[in-house]
Amino acid sequence: MHEWALVDAVASAAETAAEQEKLKKVDAVVVVLGELQNVDRAAARRLFAELRKTKKKALHRARLEIRAEKAVFRCRACGKTFGLRDLNKLSHKESEAVHFLPEMAHVYTECPACASRDFEIARGRGIYVREIRGER
Ligand SMILES: [Zn+2]
DSSP: OHHHHHHHHHHHHHHHHHHHTTOSEEEEEEEEEETTSOOOHHHHHHHHHHHGGGSOGGGTTOEEEEEEEOOEEEETTTOOEEOGGGOTTOOHHHHHHHHHOGGGHHHHOOOTTTOOSOEEEEEOOSEEEEEEEEEO
16 A cells, blocks of 8 residues: 555645645645656545545645656766666666666666766655645
């Protein structure tokens, strides 16, 4: 229940933010979802619709909006940034492995500029709340 834990964390964060901003009614919770975070969006929305009922009343009619964030890798050797699509040597199976376990990118690929395997994942992991819209 990987989605459940993520969506519950989002709903809790939204609840806290709504309290801090003294919102009486939250219309939308906008989250950014990294490309490397394997989440079924339809399932996430359905879960949110369930989980919001367990939170404070302000959240009961909130809608979950999901914005995608492309993955960005940054080479530690030469500083070049590149995306998943630049890792074009990956087979379908390898690409799936990278999605599930981003650390595996190091095993399967290298920097397209200098061929170093020393790179980091700069963006595209995790899920976070970007914005909460509602009424005071
Ligand atoms: Zn490089």
